Amino acid sequence: MKASVGKIFSLVASDRLTVWLVAAWTLLYVTLAVWSAEAFTAFIHLLAASFVFKAVYIVFLANITVRLIAYLRVSLRVRPLMAAANGLFVGGFILILLGFFLSVATKQMAQPLAGEGSAVVTPWDGKAYGIERVAPSLRDSVLDIDDGDGLFSLEPKVTIATDDGAVEIGAFPPVNVGGYLGGAWMHVLQCGLAPVIRVSGADGNVMREGRVALRLLPPGGSDRFSLDGTPYSFVFKLSPSRVIKKGNTEGRVYDIVRPVYEITVVKGGEELARELSNRPIVFDGLALEITGTSSWAILDIARDPGIAFVVAGLAMLAAGGVVLPLAVARVFSMLTRHRAGEYNS
Amino acid sequence: MIEPLFVGVKAAVIASMAVAACHHASKKNGNMPVIAAAIALLIAPFALYLPESLNAGNVISRLSAYEFILLYIAAALSIRLSSDGRFSRAAMLFLPAVYLLPDFAGSALHLRETALMRGNAVSVFATSTAGFIALSALFIRFRRNVLSPDFGAFFGLPQTLLFLAVMRLLLGGAGGGSGWSIIPAMQALTMKFVHDVVHHVFSIILVPDHPLLRVTVWNFIGFFFGPNFSMMVTAGLLVTPPVMFVKRILFAPDVDGHVFETAAERRLYRADVRLSRRKEAAAGIVFIAVILAAWFIQGGESPTTRYNPAPKPVVEDKGVVVIPLKDPTMNLKDGAIHKFSLARDDGSVMRLLVTARSDGSLAVCLDACEICPPDGYGQSGKTVICLFCDTPIPTDTLGKAGGCNPIPVRAEVTAADIRISVAEIVDKWRRVNMRANAEGGR
Structure with missing residues (x-):
């Protein structure tokens, strides 16, 4: 033996x-x-x-x-x-x-959308963690060549209620909640701006109103959404609040807290209108208005001893x-x- | 007629050298490698009768790369595990048949393509055969010198395996002059491996996807994703087996020759052993030099040397863009990437990328992805590489959306052309991240 x-x-x-x-x-x-x-x-x-x-x-x-x-x-x-x-x-x-x-x-994982007042649930043990706060950590303005302060150019913070009290979670490093082996590692996977839209008919009646989560950060990117039940879709892009020129170099400054969007209205592949969001956009007898902006975040939750x-x-x-x-x-x-x-x- | 002649000569050179190396490794069974090579030569033309659906050219090209790796692993094992050759020497007798078959079959298919293009099959095959016979005759004429036992002192089993592998590395591309080396393919494979490993480690330690990463962080990651790092790794991988071999021979424990009675006899014996070791190691040193030289010449592709054709302008006709599959200046199914540009009245230009996958189907995409600024893609072997973030994407996965893959575009492929709706192109191009390059992120 x-x-x-x-x-x-x-x-x-x-x-x-x-x-x-x-x-x-x-x-x-x-x-x-x-x-x-x-x-x-x-x-x-x-x-x-x-x-x-x-x-x-x-x-x-x-x-x-x-x-x-x-x-x-x-x-x-x-x-x-x-x-x-x-x-x-x-x-x-x-x-x-x-x-x-x-x-x-x-490894087991989940990627829920985090909204203030809601809760994220870990699928392996069904445990719910309440989301107390989503702080976008957005500065008043960013330059499009901005290098940011941390690992990420714009890093949001999500505060979660756990058995040990409130824990603030950022994009990196991930935070462990509930023990290293059986618990969950959490971090913010994605974040972005969610403009609050209002679409009104010709008679002034509000047809749709609500937040739309878009991926517009870092500035320069564009994202779109379609209005369900209609042939219209809207392409959003952050519009610079000012442009700085120095020699041949050009930098754009974006107001992230009170952003202005460049919105293109598309119907069946054809562009109907392209306007800035600081006033209602009128198309086909309808009007699109941006009444505010909030932020959104997707959490990445993993149970992974590795x-x-x-x-x-x-x-x-x-x-x-x-x-x-x-x-x-x-x-x-x-x-x-x-x-x-x-x-x- | 230079090209067919060249194909014939190249096939004969590879065959002669493989036969000579296997002859030395198998020592006394002198004629068997020749017979094995002849068998390969007889079987290879049957590749011409394989159905087109099998895509034999692509399979043979992959087989060549695969054979190189197998031989390299076998060489490394034979060096590391057994100095006197654990592998059966008898296997070397059959090796030429297995080794040469892809070469001969690939050459036959390449000649068929050349014949189709030139419209004269007889002269193409005759010229190539003449080149093959002439070089083979030269080998037979000087066989006594090439196959002499003196030369054989340089060839044991590990040297032979390394020799065959290095030959495959340098001359391995099936076909004519365009298919010389598989070093760029090796580099693309290494680059993809490094990229996938780094990405996976990042995903394990929960680093978020890259749109929000800072420029400096991306520069750090970009070092691992870039061509320089994969160049170094490839060179390291390529020279490891020959270096192992040289080290094992030259740094083996010294012999004392205690069976000899006099000191003079022992000194003579030791000198003899050292000379023999140096002869054995010489092959390994030559391999290292050849590999490094080839690597310097053919490896180390930088983004600027990647194939990146200028987009051909296309125009819309009643809301549709029509691109012919074949015209005198291009063939969309030739395996290369083809780019097209569509200018709009508002001054914007949208680029399309079309290429054939290994199964012959066409991938139609935008020359841009959803993540990076639209610098477009270059081509390196069987991968397209994002010119902004250096992410390698296998050609066969084109058409799948997401990540740094080119954004797929719905297209109707007919027997003669590709038809793409302009509305579809405009719609998809809107997803492209139009960040200016000056932003500097990777």
Whole structure:
């Protein structure tokens, strides 16, 4: 029994197994890439659906982990700095692969539209989180060449009620709610402006009124919506509040809090009217009016134990990138001293 | 008639070198590789009789790329796992047949296309056959030199596999002069892989989709998506097996020659072993040099060298744009991307992109996506690449909406032309993000 366990362990720890498995993964991926267009997607689907692939992947992870531990046991005593650098790199890589696997195998997610006063429900446990506030974090005005302040050029904040109190969620990093393994990671996936429209008939009767969520941010993009039950559709685009010219460079300043839209009314592919939104647009006896603007956000909610591993793996890779130059410098310094000793003797 | 002659000569060069390499690897069974090559030569013309629906040209082209990878993996395995060759040498006897079949079949199909274009099949095939026979005769004349045991000292199993792989890499494109190297295809594959991995890691750690990302963040991500990074990765992947090989040979433990009685005999023995190792390693060093040279010459496509044809102006006729499938200046089914521009009375210009997928169907899209400013797309092998954000998109997926894919356009494809409603083009073009490039985001 002990002998067979030893045999299995030595097989799992062998470098030959690593070589064969790397060759097998490469062959599988290349086969998918050569014979189908989306190899990576196909690879993920295989890994998610096939028990055999999962088993082989776990053996591969076990193999490289055992080999890393064996390497560190020897090398940390002999070349500690270089071993640490290699350990951080390979360890980080293993954690990313583990996180990738956990994510592919177990991830559950939802992408609800967040509106103040509503609630988002996690589909895996049916738990509801009330949305207390959606703060668009829009500045009074942005320049179209603006680089923004954070990771994103315009980052909204959504405040959610949890068991531990109110939590503010931005676009990045994601926030964990309800425990790292069983809980949910949340962040704002998309956000945008929602102009409040009012369409009136010739007699002044209001035919439609409400908010329309459009993707107009960052400024410059255009989006459209159709008026159900009518042949009309409307193309919206933010209109600059002013244009700054300096030499050959031109910048447009957009008022995001009180935006002005350039609206094109389309009927059957033909343009009926194109006007700015600061006054009613009249077409075919109807009038379109913009009475205000609010914001919208889509949350990305995921239950994914892989996130923590991938983040830890990336951090280890970054740390490895810091330690490696130190280790290399140390090796060079040792070599130089060694040679100097030889020449002097 | 240069092109058919060239196709014949190229096929004979590949066949001669493959036969010579396999002969050295299989040592004593000298005639078997020749017989295997002859079998491939006899079978290959049957590719001409395959039904058009099989799209044999495309399959053969993919087979060439696939063979290269298989040989490279086999070479790496033979280097890493066994210095004396765990693979059966007998397999080398049959390798030429498998190796040469796609080349010969691809050449036959290419010649048929050339014959169709020139309208003279007899002269095209005769010229090519003459080139093949002339080069083969030259090989037979000098076979004693090429197949001599001295030359064979450079060829073990790993060297042979590497040699065949490198030859496939450099000469692998099935067809004539246009199909030389598969390095650009390798680079496109690497670029796509890197793009997908980075994108997937981002999606795991819940970084939102890119419209809101800051310019500096995109510049950082763009480094991984760009051609420079994939160039470096491709070069690294290509030289890894030969470097492994050279390292294994040159850095093998030194022999002590303890079976010899005198020190002089031991020194002689050690010198002999070292010379033999250097000879073995020489092939690997040559491969590294050749691969790097080819990579410098043929790899490293920058966005400016991507195929990006100037759009041909089209006009609307009663609300419809009509594009002929074939005219003297273009063939929409030739696998290249074709661009067309439609100018409107208001001064706006909308661009269309048309190309054939590998199954022969036509993809009709806008030369723009919903996310990026409308810089359009360039072509690199079997992928179109967004000229703004460098996202590679396989040609076969064109027509699917979303992300950085070109926006698909509904079109009626008849036997003679493509008909697209102007209203459809105008409608779809409105979705294009008209952000000015000066904004600088990626």
